[in-house]
Amino acid sequence: MLTNHLAMHIPDGFLSVTVSLVMWVLSIVFILIALQRVNRDLREREVPVMGVLAAAIFAGQMLNFTVAGGTSGHLLCAALASVLLGPWAAVLVMTSVVSVQALVFQDGGLLALGANLFNMAVIGPFVSYFIYKLVKAAARGANWGIFAGGFAAAWFSIEAAALACALQLALSGTSPANLAVPAMGGIHALIGIGEGLITLGALSFVLAARPDLLKHSQTQAGSSRPVWVGGLLITAVLAALSPLASAHPDGLEWVAEQAGFSSAAEAPGYEIIPDYVFPGIANEAAATIVAGIAGALIVLGVALLAAYTRKRRSMS
Amino acid sequence: MHVNFLDPYQDGSSLVHQADARVKLVLTAAFILTTALTPVAAWPVYVLLVALAFAAELLSELGLGFYLKRALLAAPFVLAAVPLLFTVEGETLARLPLGLTITSAGLDRFITIALKSWISVQMAVLLASTTSFPEILSAMRALRLPRLLVAIIGLMWRYLFVLADEAMRLIRARQARSGIGEIPGRRTGGQLAWRAKVTGGMAGSLFLRSLERSDRIYAAMLSRGYDGEVRSLPHPGISPGGWTTLAVGLVILASLLLLGHLL
Numbered sequence: 001m002l003t004n005h006l007a008m009h010i011p012d013g014f015l016s017v018t019v020s021l022v023m024w025v026l027s028i029v030f031i032l033i034a035l036q037r038v039n040r041d042l043r044e045r046e047v048p049v050m051g052v053l054a055a056a057i058f059a060g061q062m063l064n065f066t067v068a069g070g071t072s073g074h075l076l077c078a079a080l081a082s083v084l085l086g087p088w089a090a091v092l093v094m095t096s097v098v099s100v101q102a103l104v105f106q107d108g109g110l111l112a113l114g115a116n117l118f119n120m121a122v123i124g125p126f127v128s129y130f131i132y133k134l135v136k137a138a139a140r141g142a143n144w145g146i147f148a149g150g151f152a153a154a155w156f157s158i159e160a161a162a163l164a165c166a167l168q169l170a171l172s173g174t175s176p177a178n179l180a181v182p183a184m185g186g187i188h189a190l191i192g193i194g195e196g197l198i199t200l201g202a203l204s205f206v207l208a209a210r211p212d213l214l215k216h217s218q219t220q221a222g223s224s225r226p227v228w229v230g231g232l233l234i235t236a237v238l239a240a241l242s243p244l245a246s247a248h249p250d251g252l253e254w255v256a257e258q259a260g261f262s263s264a265a266e267a268p269g270y271e272i273i274p275d276y277v278f279p280g281i282a283n284e285a286a287a288t289i290v291a292g293i294a295g296a297l298i299v300l301g302v303a304l305l306a307a308y309t310r311k312r313r314s315m316s
Numbered sequence: 317m318h319v320n321f322l323d324p325y326q327d328g329s330s331l332v333h334q335a336d337a338r339v340k341l342v343l344t345a346a347f348i349l350t351t352a353l354t355p356v357a358a359w360p361v362y363v364l365l366v367a368l369a370f371a372a373e374l375l376s377e378l379g380l381g382f383y384l385k386r387a388l389l390a391a392p393f394v395l396a397a398v399p400l401l402f403t404v405e406g407e408t409l410a411r412l413p414l415g416l417t418i419t420s421a422g423l424d425r426f427i428t429i430a431l432k433s434w435i436s437v438q439m440a441v442l443l444a445s446t447t448s449f450p451e452i453l454s455a456m457r458a459l460r461l462p463r464l465l466v467a468i469i470g471l472m473w474r475y476l477f478v479l480a481d482e483a484m485r486l487i488r489a490r491q492a493r494s495g496i497g498e499i500p501g502r503r504t505g506g507q508l509a510w511r512a513k514v515t516g517g518m519a520g521s522l523f524l525r526s527l528e529r530s531d532r533i534y535a536a537m538l539s540r541g542y543d544g545e546v547r548s549l550p551h552p553g554i555s556p557g558g559w560t561t562l563a564v565g566l567v568i569l570a571s572l573l574l575l576g577h578l579l
Contacts, residue, residue, distance in 0.1 A: 010393070011393050011433050011436070011437060012348055012351070012352065012432065012433055012436030012437065012440075013351070013352065013429050013430075013431075013432030013433030013434075013435075013436055014393065014396065014397065014429060014433065017349070017352050017353055020352070031465070032462070035462055035464055035465065039464065043544055044542065044543060044544025045534055046464070046468070047464070047467045047468055047471055047544075047546060048471060048530050048533045048534040048537060049527075049530045049531075049534065050468045050471075050472075051467070051468045051469070051470070051471025051472045051474075051475065051530075052471065052472070052475050052479070052526050052527075052529055052530035052533060053523070053526055053527065053530065054468065054469075054472040055471075055472045055473075055474075055475040055476045055478070055479045055526070056479050056522055056523055056525075056526035056527075058472065058476055058479070058480070059476065059479035059480040059482065059483040059522065060483065060519050060522050060523070062480065062483050062484070062487075063483060063486070063487065063515055063518050063519055063522070075519060077519075080519065080523065084523065092465070092468060095465070096465070096468050096469045096472050097472075099469065100449075100469060100472065100473065100476075102440075103440075103443075103444065103449075103452060104323075104324055104444050104449055104452075105322075105324065105444075106386070106437055106440045106441055106444065109348070109433075109436055109437075109440070110344070110345060110348050110436070110440055111345075111348050111349060111352055111436070169396060174396065174397050174400070174429060175396050175397065175399055175400075176399055176403050179399050180396065194512070197509070197512035197513075197516065198512060198515050198516045198519055199516065199519075200512075200513075200516055201512060201513040201514070201515060201516010201517050201519070201520065202516045202517070202519040202520035202523065203516075203520065204513075204516070204517075204520075205516065205517045205519075205520030205521060205524075206520045206523070206524060209520070209521075209524055210524055213524075213527070
C-alpha cells in the first residue's frame, strides 16, 4: 500500500542526535511563534476550532482512494489546512496531528519528532501557503487560481517535506544524499499528485458549499513575512535538488575535454566555494547542498540589498 | 461502527501501569536518547538495552509477543539504510554482482541503526500501552509544555474518535454507491479522476462539517462559562517511590551510556 505515512515519518535511530536536536530547536521556535500569532488572531475560539480541525485532519487521513491495482493514495492535509486556515493555524493543527501520531501510534520516533514536525508541520504549511498565494496572484482573482493553486500547493508541500526528510537522513549519514534525494523526491512526486487531486476536489467542494471561507482566508495575514519564509524554504529545497544536477561535466567542459584544451584553463585566482563544494564538509553531496543554500542566501541577500538601495535612491 | 480500536492503551494493574506518568515519560525519553547516543557496534550495550526493554515489558504484564508485534511497525523504514551496506569504507565481506561489495563496517552501521530503531519503538509502545493518553497529556503539562498546545491536543483527542466515525460513515456511503476501486472481473468505480474528485469531496465535506461542529462546540463551551483560559487541577507531587524509580532508571541509563563510550 503506497502510503505517505510510512514514507515520511522518520522513526528513531535513523537520525543522528545532532540533527534531531537541531530540528527540535527549529520546530519549537516555529511552534511558539504560531501559538502567539493564533492567540492574537483567534483568542478564545482557538482551542475548539484548532482542536476539532486537528481531529478532522487526523480522521481525514483515513480517507483513501484506489490509484491502481492494490495501491491507494492517502492525504497529509497540510495544504488543505493552510489554504483554509492560513499558515500559522495550520502549523498548530499539523503539530497536534504529528505529535499524537508519534506519541500514541508510534508513527515516527520520539527523538525524531522534532524533524518530523519540521517537515510536516512547518515546511508543509509554509510551502503550500506560499505556492497558493503565488498561483492565485498569477490568476488575478479568477476561480481557476484557487484550483490550480490548491493542486500546486499540495504537490509542492509533499515534495518539499520529502526532500527535507531526505536531507536529514543524508546529513545524519544514514542514507547517501545522491540516493535518498531522488528516491524520496521521486516517490513523493507521485504521492503528491494524489494529494493534489484530493485537495483540488476538497477545494471545489468548499467553494461550492461555503465560498465565504475561501474569501475570508484571503483577508487574513496581510504581512508578507510568511511569503518570505516560504520562499526561502523553497529555495533551500531547490538547493537540495542540486546534487541531482549531474556530476557529469557540463556542456562546455565536455567539449573541452573532447577537444583537448581543458588543461589550458587556469585555476582561478581565489576560491571561495571551489567547484560548488563547501570547503570543510566531508560528505560531498551534503557539501553541495550546503553550498547551494549558501549561494541562494547570498543571492537573496544581494537582491534585498539592491531593492533597498533602489528604494532609498528613489525616495531621496 | 466505532473506531476505539485505535486507542493503543491496554488496561491493566501492573507496576508499570501504576507508575507515575511523568516518571514514565522522562524515562522513555531518556531511554531513547541513550539508545541514540550509544556508538556504532557497541554490541554489549545494545544487548543490555534490549534486556532492559524486555524487563520493562515483562513487568507491564502485557506479554512480550504483544510488543514484538507492534515493534515491527518501524521495520519497512530500515530499507532507507540499506545503501550503507555498500557505501561505508571497510574490509570487504561479500561481493555482489553489479560491482557492489558489502563491507563489515557497513554491516555494523546497518545493524546498529536497525537495533536502535527496534529498541526505541518498543519503549514508545510500552509508554503508549501502559499510560492512557489523558495521563500522558497531563504529564506533558507538568513538564512545562505550553498550556495552549496541551489544550488543543486534548480537545483533538476527545473529538478524534467522533470524527473518525464520521469518516468511516463517509467511506461506507461511498461504498454503498459503488464508488470503490476494483472488484476482480467487474468494471467499477469510474475513472481515476472521478474517484479522486469523490474523495476530495469527502475530505472537503469532513472539513466543513468539522468547522461547523467546532462552532457549535465553541458555543457550548461559552454557555458553560468558557473564557479562553483552560484550567486544570494542580498536580500532586511525585511519590517517593516515583522519585526512586526515576533516579534508579536514570543511573542505569547513564552507566549504559558510559559503558558504550568506554568500549
